[in-house]
Amino acid sequence: MLRPESEAELAEMIRAAHAPLAIRGGATRGLPLPGEALDTTGLHGIRLYEPGALTLVVGAGTPIKEIDTILAEKDQRMAFEPMDHRALMATQGEPTIGGVTAANISGPRRIQVGAARDHMLGVRFVTGTGDIVKNGGRVMKNVTGYDLVKLMAGSFGTLGVLSELSLKVQAIPEAEATLILRGQDMRTAVADLTRAMGTAFDVSGAAWLDASASDGGGERRIRVEGMAGSVAYRSERLADLLGADHVATGNQSAVLWQQVRDVTPFANRPGTVWKVSTRPSIAADFCGALTSRGIAHSVIADWSGGLLWLSLDAEADTQDAGAAAIRQELARYGGHATLIRANPDIRAKVATFQPQPPALERIAAGLREKFDPRQILNPGLMAPL
Amino acid sequence: MQMPVPDPRILSQKDALVGALRKVLPGDAVISDPAETRAYECDALTAYRCPPMIAVLPASTAEVSAVLRLCHLYGVPVVPRGSGTSLAGGALPTADCVILGVARMNKVLERNYPDRFIRVESGMTNLSVTGAVEEDGFFYAPDPSSQLACAIAGNIAMNSGGAHCLKYGVTTNNLLGVTMVMMDGDVVEIGGAHLDPGALDLLGLICGSEGQLGVVTEATLRILPKPEGARPVLIGFNSNEVAGACVRDIIEAGVLPVAIEFMDRPCIEATEAFAHAGYPDCEALLIVEVEGSDAEIDEQLAVITGIAQRHDPVAVRQSQSAEESGRIWLGRKSAFGAMGQINDYMCLDGTIPVSELPTVLRRMSDLSDEYGLKVANVFHAGDGNLHPLILFDANTDGQLDTCEAMGAEILKLCVEVGGCLTGEHGVGVEKRDLMTHQYAPADLEAQMAVKDVFDPAWLLNPAKVFPLDTSDARRA
Numbered sequence: 001m002l003r004p005e006s007e008a009e010l011a012e013m014i015r016a017a018h019a020p021l022a023i024r025g026g027a028t029r030g031l032p033l034p035g036e037a038l039d040t041t042g043l044h045g046i047r048l049y050e051p052g053a054l055t056l057v058v059g060a061g062t063p064i065k066e067i068d069t070i071l072a073e074k075d076q077r078m079a080f081e082p083m084d085h086r087a088l089m090a091t092q093g094e095p096t097i098g099g100v101t102a103a104n105i106s107g108p109r110r111i112q113v114g115a116a117r118d119h120m121l122g123v124r125f126v127t128g129t130g131d132i133v134k135n136g137g138r139v140m141k142n143v144t145g146y147d148l149v150k151l152m153a154g155s156f157g158t159l160g161v162l163s164e165l166s167l168k169v170q171a172i173p174e175a176e177a178t179l180i181l182r183g184q185d186m187r188t189a190v191a192d193l194t195r196a197m198g199t200a201f202d203v204s205g206a207a208w209l210d211a212s213a214s215d216g217g218g219e220r221r222i223r224v225e226g227m228a229g230s231v232a233y234r235s236e237r238l239a240d241l242l243g244a245d246h247v248a249t250g251n252q253s254a255v256l257w258q259q260v261r262d263v264t265p266f267a268n269r270p271g272t273v274w275k276v277s278t279r280p281s282i283a284a285d286f287c288g289a290l291t292s293r294g295i296a297h298s299v300i301a302d303w304s305g306g307l308l309w310l311s312l313d314a315e316a317d318t319q320d321a322g323a324a325a326i327r328q329e330l331a332r333y334g335g336h337a338t339l340i341r342a343n344p345d346i347r348a349k350v351a352t353f354q355p356q357p358p359a360l361e362r363i364a365a366g367l368r369e370k371f372d373p374r375q376i377l378n379p380g381l382m383a384p385l
Numbered sequence: 386m387q388m389p390v391p392d393p394r395i396l397s398q399k400d401a402l403v404g405a406l407r408k409v410l411p412g413d414a415v416i417s418d419p420a421e422t423r424a425y426e427c428d429a430l431t432a433y434r435c436p437p438m439i440a441v442l443p444a445s446t447a448e449v450s451a452v453l454r455l456c457h458l459y460g461v462p463v464v465p466r467g468s469g470t471s472l473a474g475g476a477l478p479t480a481d482c483v484i485l486g487v488a489r490m491n492k493v494l495e496r497n498y499p500d501r502f503i504r505v506e507s508g509m510t511n512l513s514v515t516g517a518v519e520e521d522g523f524f525y526a527p528d529p530s531s532q533l534a535c536a537i538a539g540n541i542a543m544n545s546g547g548a549h550c551l552k553y554g555v556t557t558n559n560l561l562g563v564t565m566v567m568m569d570g571d572v573v574e575i576g577g578a579h580l581d582p583g584a585l586d587l588l589g590l591i592c593g594s595e596g597q598l599g600v601v602t603e604a605t606l607r608i609l610p611k612p613e614g615a616r617p618v619l620i621g622f623n624s625n626e627v628a629g630a631c632v633r634d635i636i637e638a639g640v641l642p643v644a645i646e647f648m649d650r651p652c653i654e655a656t657e658a659f660a661h662a663g664y665p666d667c668e669a670l671l672i673v674e675v676e677g678s679d680a681e682i683d684e685q686l687a688v689i690t691g692i693a694q695r696h697d698p699v700a701v702r703q704s705q706s707a708e709e710s711g712r713i714w715l716g717r718k719s720a721f722g723a724m725g726q727i728n729d730y731m732c733l734d735g736t737i738p739v740s741e742l743p744t745v746l747r748r749m750s751d752l753s754d755e756y757g758l759k760v761a762n763v764f765h766a767g768d769g770n771l772h773p774l775i776l777f778d779a780n781t782d783g784q785l786d787t788c789e790a791m792g793a794e795i796l797k798l799c800v801e802v803g804g805c806l807t808g809e810h811g812v813g814v815e816k817r818d819l820m821t822h823q824y825a826p827a828d829l830e831a832q833m834a835v836k837d838v839f840d841p842a843w844l845l846n847p848a849k850v851f852p853l854d855t856s857d858a859r860r861a
C-alpha cells in the first residue's frame with residue numbers, strides 16, 4: 001500500500017508507478033478496484049477556514065467527521081449533505097472529503113443548494129503523469145479558464161488524485177421541520193412531492209419511502225429549513241396544501257433525513273442496490289415497467305436529491321441484477337443507473353456505470369488518455385478498458 | 386491586442402467556402418459582403434474590432450452541424466456568437482474566421498413544471514426564458530444585467546452570473562443539459578432533465594469554456610418557483626471598510642439574502658446626478674435583498690438591520706412597499722448608465738475573498754492615485770465579485786493604455802489576495818495574457834489538454850482564453 005503524506009510525495013509515487021493504483025480515502029464505498037492501494041488519508045488537515053467568507057480549504061484525505069466537527073463549532077456545515085455509505089455497504093473506515101468530492105456525493109438538500117460539485121470552489125490534484133495541477137480557487141465566483149473543478153467532481157479518481165479541496169460552507173439554519181404523511185401509493189406521493197417542490201416554500205427535502213422501506217404503508221417526507229418563524233409559516237402552508245399526519249422538528253426531523261441520505265432502510269435488506277438518476281414525473285411508470293418485467297424491488301425516492309434508490313427483491317436479484325432491463329428503460333425515459341451494492345458474481349458481470357452513447361464515450365476516453373495516458377488511475381472503473 | 390496573423394490560404398478560399406455554405410443554408414443566412422460582415426466586428430468590448438471573413442446564421446442544430454462540417458473540412462476557424470454582449474472580447478472575430486451566430490435559434494422546445502425544467506434553443510435571450518414560464522409562477526434564476534439582450538448560448542459559454550446568484554448560483558448551477566455540435570459536425574447530447582451525469586461531468590466542463598469546445602444549440606435549464614415576495618434594505622456607511630465588515634457579518638450570521646450589492650461614493654454621486662434615486666450622502670452603501678412572505682421578509686430584515694446597527698450606519702432604509710423597493714434598486718440599476726454619461730469607463734470583474742474587501746478597496750484607491758485615474762465601485766459584495774469601473778477619457782492620447790495598465794494591476798491584486806481574474810465576464814481576449822498570473826504552466830497545460838480532446842485542430846474561437854505564446858504550437 002502507498003500512503004503519501006504530501007502532495008509532492010503523491011506526485012512522486014504516481015510518477016514511479018508502473019501498474020494500476022486503487023485510489024482510496026476511507027474505502028467505505030466498496031468500489032471494485034484492482035491494483036495496489038493508494039491511500040490518501042495522509043493528505044490530511046484543515047489548511048484554511050474562514051467562517052466569515054464561508055470557505056474551507058482542506059487536504060483531500062481529511063475525514064468528513066473532522067470537517068463536520070470544526071464547522072459545527074462555528075454553527076456551519078457542508079450544505080450538500082454527503083451520504084455516509086457505511087451502513088448500506090457494511091464497511092468500516094472513515095469517509096474522507098476526497099472520496100466524497102471525487103464521487104460527487106450529494107444528498108436530499110440538492111434541490112435547494114446543489115450537489116458536491118456546486119460547493120467545490122477549487123481543487124488541487126495530481127494527474128496520471130504525476131503533474132500537479134490546480135484549478136478554481138477559494139472564491140465564490142470564478143470563471144477564469146476552463147472549469148476542471150467540475151470535471152474532477154465525479155471523475156472517481158480516473159483523471160487525477162485529488163490532493164486539496166476548497167469548499168463553500170453554509171451557516172446551519174435556526175430551525176427545521178418535516179411533514180410526514182403515511183399510506184400513500186407511489187404515484188400519489190410523487191405527485192405530492194413534485195407539487196411541494198414547485199411551491200414558493202423553498203423545500204429542502206422531498207422523499208418517499210415505499211412500504212418495505214418504511215414502517216408500513218409507505219411514507220412521504222417534506223422538509224423546510226430556515227429561521228424559526230419562517231419554518232413555522234412554510235410548514236403550515238405546506239400542510240394546508242398537501243396534508244400531514246405528523247410534523248417532526250429539530251433533531252427528530254434531522255434523523256429522518258439522515259436515513260434518506262444514507263439509504264439506511266436498505267442496509268437490512270440483502271442484495272443488489274441501484275442508484276438511479278432520473279426525473280420525478282416518470283418514476284411511477286418506470287418502476288411499474290420494472291415490476292412488469294419481473295424486477296420486483298423496494299424504492300426510496302430521494303426526489304429533492306434527484307435520486308431513486310432500488311433494492312431488488314431476492315427473486316429478481318439473479319443474473320445481471322436487472323441491469324439490462326433497468327438501463328433499457330432508462331434509455332427510454334431519460335436517466336441512468338449506477339450499481340452501488342452487489343455480490344462479486346454480479347459485480348463481475350455488470351458495469352458499475354451505465355455505458356454512454358459512443359460519441360460521449362469517445363470524449364471521455366480522450367480525456368482519460370490525456371490525464372492518465374498510462375491507464376494507472378482506477379483503470380476500468382468508469383468504462384471498460 | 387495581439388491577434389494571430391490571418392492565414393492567406395484560408396482567405397484565398399473565401400469564395401469556395403461561401404459557395405459551399407450557400408448549398409447548406411438559405412441565401413440570407415450566409416453573409417460575405419464586407420459592408421455587412423462589419424456588423425459582427427466586435428462584441429461589447431468595443432476597443433477591439435475585426436470584421437470576420439464570413440458570418441452565418443443557421444436556424445437549426447442540423448444547419449449548425451452542416452456549417453461546422455464544412456469549416457472543419459476547409460480548416461477555417463469558427464467564432465460562435467450569441468448576442469455579442471461579452472465584455473471580454475469573447476466573440477471577437479479574426480479576419481480569417483466564420484462567425485456563427487445562433488440568434489435565429491430562439492424557440493422554446495419544452496416546458497415541464499412537475500420536473501421543473503425548460504428546454505430552449507440557445508439563441509433565446511436570458512430574459513425571454515423567464516418570460517416563457519413567468520405566467521405559470523416560475524423563473525430562470527441567473528440574471529446578468531444584460532439579460533434583455535444576452536443569449537443563453539453566451540451565458541453558458543461564459544458561465545454568467547447576476548445580482549441574485551448569491552442565493553441561486555450562476556449558470557453552471559442551473560444548467561441541466563445541452564445539445565452541442567462538435568467542430569467536426571458531430572451532434573452530442575450531454576445531460577438532460579435528470580441531475581447526475583452518471584459519467585464524467587462534461588456539462589460542467591462545457592459551461593464556461595467560452596465557445597472553444599463546441600457550439601451549443603439547445604439547453605435544458607432548471608426553473609424555480611417564484612418566491613412570494615422580495616424587499617431590500619438600503620444601508621449607508623461612513624467608510625468602505627465598515628461596509629465591508631458589515632457584509633462579512635451578514636454572511637457569517639447565516640441569513641441568506643438573495644443579493645448584497647455595494648456602491649462607493651464616486652458611484653453613488655454619479656447615479657444620484659443621473660437617476661435621482663434619493664440615496665443618502667455617504668461613503669458606501671449596501672443594498673441587501675431578501676425573499677419570502679411579508680412576515681418572513683420582516684424576520685430576515687430584522688436580523689440584517691440588527692447587524693447593520695452594530696456598524697454605526699448613517700442611514701437604514703427598510704423598504705415597506707414595491708414602490709420603495711423600486712426606488713432603492715433604481716440607482717443600482719442605472720449605475721453603469723450613469724457612469725457612462727460622465728466618462729468613458731472600463732469595467733473590471735475580479736473576485737476576492739469577502740474578508741479581503743477592506744484591504745482591496747484601500748489598495749485600489751492607492752492605485753487610483755498612482756495612475757491618476759478615478760475608480761468607482763459597484764459590485765456583488767456577498768460573493769466578493771468586484772466590478773471596479775476605471776474612469777478615463779478615450780479622446781485623450783494614452784489614457785486607454787494607462788487605464789488598461791491600471792486594470793491589469795487591479796486584477797493582479799485580486800489574484801494576490803487569493804481571488805481570481807474574472808468572476809463572471811470570462812477571459813476572452815481581454816484577460817488572456819494575464820492568465821499566467823493565476824495559473825502555472827501545468828495548470829494551463831491541463832486546460833489546453835481538454836481543448837485538444839474536443840477540438841484537436843484548435844479551430845473553435847481562436848486566440849481566446851490562453852496566452853498566444855502558450856497555445857502557438859497547438860494552433861499551428
Ligand SMILES: Cc1cc2nc3c(=O)[nH]c(=O)nc-3n(C[C@H](O)[C@H](O)[C@H](O)COP(=O)(O)OP(=O)(O)OC[C@H]3O[C@@H](n4cnc5c(N)ncnc54)[C@H](O)[C@@H]3O)c2cc1C
Pocket residue numbers: 428429464465466467468469470471472474475476487507528529530531534535536537538539540541542543544545546547548595596597599600601602721809810811846
Ligand atoms: C451592460 C452589460 C451588463 C452585463 N452584465 C453582466 C452581468 O451582470 N453578469 C454577467 O455574468 N455578465 C454580464 N455581462 C456580460 C455578457 O452579457 C455575458 O457574458 C453574456 O453571457 C454574453 O452573452 P451573449 O449572448 O451576448 O454572448 P456573446 O457576447 O455573443 O458571446 C460570448 C461568448 O460565448 C461564446 N458563444 C456564443 N454563442 C455560443 C454557442 N452557441 N456555443 C458556444 N459558445 C458560444 C462566444 O464565442 C463568446 O466567447 C454584461 C454585459 C453588458 C454589455
